[in-house]
Amino acid sequence: MHVLLRRIGPSLIAGAALVSSSLAPGAAHIAAAQSYPSSIEVGINLPFTGADAADAANIRDGALMAIDEINNAGGIANQIKIVPLIKDDGTVAAGQYDPAQAATNTKEFVADQNVVAVVGPQMSGSGKAMSPIASAANLMLITPSSTNPDITDPQFASQYRPNGAAIYFRTVTTDAFQGPFMANFAAENLGLHNIYVLDDTGAYGEGIANSFEQQAMAKGINILGHDKLDPKESDYTSVLTKIAAMNPDGLYYGGVQQAGEKLAAEAKDLLPAGIPLMGGDGMYSVGFIADEPAAAEGWYATIAAPDTIDTPEAADWVARYQSKYNKAPQDYALTSYDAVLVINDTVSRLIKDGQPITRQNVRDYAAQTNLPTLQGVISFDDNGDLKDKIVSVFQVQDGQYHYIGAAPQS
Amino acid sequence: MNPQEAVVLQQLVNGLSLGMMYALLALGFTMVYGIIELINFAHFNVFMSGTFFGLWFLAFMGFNKTSRPLSGLNLVLVLLATFAVTMLVTGALGAIIERLCLKPMRGVSGTAPMITTIGVSLVLQALILFASNFANNVPYPGLVPPDRWAVLGTTVNVTLKNVLLWVSAIVLMFVLDAFVRRTWLGKAMRATAQDPEAARMMGIRIDVIILATFFIGSALAGAAALIFGLYYGLTSYIVGYLAGLRAFTAAVLGGIGNIPGAVLGGLVIGFVEALSGQFIGNAWSDAVIFSILIFVMVFKPNGLLGMQRPQRA
Numbered sequence: 001m002h003v004l005l006r007r008i009g010p011s012l013i014a015g016a017a018l019v020s021s022s023l024a025p026g027a028a029h030i031a032a033a034q035s036y037p038s039s040i041e042v043g044i045n046l047p048f049t050g051a052d053a054a055d056a057a058n059i060r061d062g063a064l065m066a067i068d069e070i071n072n073a074g075g076i077a078n079q080i081k082i083v084p085l086i087k088d089d090g091t092v093a094a095g096q097y098d099p100a101q102a103a104t105n106t107k108e109f110v111a112d113q114n115v116v117a118v119v120g121p122q123m124s125g126s127g128k129a130m131s132p133i134a135s136a137a138n139l140m141l142i143t144p145s146s147t148n149p150d151i152t153d154p155q156f157a158s159q160y161r162p163n164g165a166a167i168y169f170r171t172v173t174t175d176a177f178q179g180p181f182m183a184n185f186a187a188e189n190l191g192l193h194n195i196y197v198l199d200d201t202g203a204y205g206e207g208i209a210n211s212f213e214q215q216a217m218a219k220g221i222n223i224l225g226h227d228k229l230d231p232k233e234s235d236y237t238s239v240l241t242k243i244a245a246m247n248p249d250g251l252y253y254g255g256v257q258q259a260g261e262k263l264a265a266e267a268k269d270l271l272p273a274g275i276p277l278m279g280g281d282g283m284y285s286v287g288f289i290a291d292e293p294a295a296a297e298g299w300y301a302t303i304a305a306p307d308t309i310d311t312p313e314a315a316d317w318v319a320r321y322q323s324k325y326n327k328a329p330q331d332y333a334l335t336s337y338d339a340v341l342v343i344n345d346t347v348s349r350l351i352k353d354g355q356p357i358t359r360q361n362v363r364d365y366a367a368q369t370n371l372p373t374l375q376g377v378i379s380f381d382d383n384g385d386l387k388d389k390i391v392s393v394f395q396v397q398d399g400q401y402h403y404i405g406a407a408p409q410s
Numbered sequence: 411m412n413p414q415e416a417v418v419l420q421q422l423v424n425g426l427s428l429g430m431m432y433a434l435l436a437l438g439f440t441m442v443y444g445i446i447e448l449i450n451f452a453h454f455n456v457f458m459s460g461t462f463f464g465l466w467f468l469a470f471m472g473f474n475k476t477s478r479p480l481s482g483l484n485l486v487l488v489l490l491a492t493f494a495v496t497m498l499v500t501g502a503l504g505a506i507i508e509r510l511c512l513k514p515m516r517g518v519s520g521t522a523p524m525i526t527t528i529g530v531s532l533v534l535q536a537l538i539l540f541a542s543n544f545a546n547n548v549p550y551p552g553l554v555p556p557d558r559w560a561v562l563g564t565t566v567n568v569t570l571k572n573v574l575l576w577v578s579a580i581v582l583m584f585v586l587d588a589f590v591r592r593t594w595l596g597k598a599m600r601a602t603a604q605d606p607e608a609a610r611m612m613g614i615r616i617d618v619i620i621l622a623t624f625f626i627g628s629a630l631a632g633a634a635a636l637i638f639g640l641y642y643g644l645t646s647y648i649v650g651y652l653a654g655l656r657a658f659t660a661a662v663l664g665g666i667g668n669i670p671g672a673v674l675g676g677l678v679i680g681f682v683e684a685l686s687g688q689f690i691g692n693a694w695s696d697a698v699i700f701s702i703l704i705f706v707m708v709f710k711p712n713g714l715l716g717m718q719r720p721q722r723a
Binding site: 048049050051053092095096201227228229230232233234235236237238239241242245257258261262265266269287291292293294295 | 413416417420421424425427428475476535536539544545546547548549552556569571638642643644646647648649651652653683684685686687688691692693695696
């Protein structure tokens with residue numbers, strides 16, 4: 001249970017620290033008496049193999065930049081360095097994220113006693129596999145991009161967090177908002193009436209497509225149909241021919257890139273030009289525009305976070321990222337950076353309170369986070385979800401994601 | 411024509427294109443089976459490798475994802491050159507696989523050679539993944555202009571891509587047919603397929619024939635691969651599996667070992683896939699295709715046109 005037991009000072013001291021911290025504000029000098037390790041490990045689990053590799057690298061770099069900056073400034077609370085432990089949950093066989101690999105990686109993180117928290121996963125399909133394992137070990141996960149709402153929904157708590165307490169924290173909001181807010185955008189801003197819905201059969205894709213569809217119907221949009229795409233399939237011409245014959249004025253695709261890029265490439269030829277093609281954050285991706293510059297043009301995509309990197313406040317951060325990696329960041333690099341800041345803040349508060357750095361304590365303190373960051377104040381509800389619910393809409397214009405605005409909340 | 415009929419007709423256009431591609435790929439399975447009774451699973455990823463050979467040759471000639479479409483003579487010349495190189499290289503890959511991995515196993519009975527081909531297939535996939543720097547969904551240059559014509563004044567469209575695909579597939583099939591019927595090598599191939607022992611006694615060098623069969627079958631897979639890349643506008647190291655599985659099914663459906671059967675089986679599966687996408691759903695295509703396979707096999711166990719394999723003395 002106490003995985004870091006050997007690193008903890010005598011429990012008497014911890015007890016004394018607790019008492020004194022509740023008595024007096026000057027607990028810091030007692031805390032210093034705690035013997036803390038000189039470093040802790042933070043796991044990073046992202047799909048570096050397969051369709052989403054480019055975004056995985058972008059997200060990893062955001063986290064690593066935060067880790068480097070913290071370490072260069074002396075470490076957490078000027079004493080503990082963060083050592084990243086990077087694992088790949090993409091596999092050749094899956095061609096994208098692989099939930100089975102994600103489960104294996106999580107077990108390895110759990111077995112490594114120095115890992116106090118994990119940044120990731122990128123994909124909800126992996127998250128569903130990781131969350132129960134992490135819950136059993138009390139190892140907090142903090143995802144910068146996975147948005148499927150089921151994982152944190154108390155209704156499914158027995159499935160995804162058998163231990164009860166929130167274990168799957170996010171620095172983005174969920175598809176319970178991302179899909180529906182985009183439906184609002186389709187109805188209010190684009191004025192669409194007849195939409196066809198597709199998904200890629202993944203946990204994320206099905207979830208966001210269904211939530212989009214429900215809200216679209218509530219908004220009076222006529223849903224012409226909802227089909228599932230096999231992501232390993234190469235040929236979507238027959239489903240696109242079927243859709244084109246129904247004369248839709250919009251298409252919504254819930255899913256990630258493996259099917260999405262092929263869909264976009266074939267839709268360019270088969271769907272009438274000019275009808276809005278929309279996706280979620282699965283289609284907000286550096287790889288999408290790089291792979292299919294012509295087909296990506298005009299696509300709408302959302303992210304489950306405010307568009308921070310285009311704000312003047314983030315200009316300095318963007319410049320630091322650019323000079324470090326020689327490429328432009330995307331918003332999920334920032335949410336990943338913020339995920340590390342949450343861990344940093346959590347451990348700092350533990351040290352300030354003189355508490356030992358156990359997985360249990362890290363989780364408990366993370367749940368109390370109230371941290372101002374570039375994307376806004378990060379604080380979590382009882383399920384680990386971000387209290388801020390902002391969904392940003394982008395459109396690909398001239399080979400760039402161009403920020404359109406925040407999607408309407410109703 | 412009402413819209414309902416038009417969309418079905420449009421699906422048949424899609425299905426014909428798919429079917430031609432499967433047919434080219436199925437020929438490789440069926441020719442190899444006809445000669446040495448081996449199901450060559452390496453063919454899946456020989457095809458996949460072919461998509462990359464075509465892509466790399468196009469890149470070598472300076473075409474990339476931002477290239478503008480070509481027209482007229484330019485388009486024809488570039489396509490002819492790319493077809494030639496892709497088919498040659500892919501054919502050579504097939505021949506190398508035969509020489510290195512299968513020839514030493516000649517005479518080994520049981521499933522060992524077939525399992526070997528599965529292994530070769532997986533190795534090829536890993537090699538291409540390395541060679542393409544772990545990329546997924548690699549874009550093809552959009553060389554073919556997006557021209558399209560309405561058929562007979564209806565809403566049914568035929569694109570230039572469709573036409574090029576059909577023309578090249580039909581030309582290749584006729585060339586193969588003429589080759590097998592009329593040339594010395596083709597006749598030797600048929601003789602070997604009928605009775606390898608007797609063929610050997612007539613002075614036919616069986617090893618050369620087998621090597622040639624692998625080369626030709628793989629070259630056709632190379633042609634199918636290039637068509638695939640140009641038609642869909644991208645490729646990936648995973649495309650071999652589904653396309654190969656369906657082409658293999660096509661070969662079995664038509665009667666494995668039977669060359670016209672492979673073409674017929676390919677077309678049937680292409681049409682079934684397109685129509686099931688229209689009426690049932692993309693994610694269920696495989697279920698429909700394999701149900702039909704089982705149904706046909708129950709009533710015609712040798713396939714639609716009858717199985718052909720080497721006779722045993």
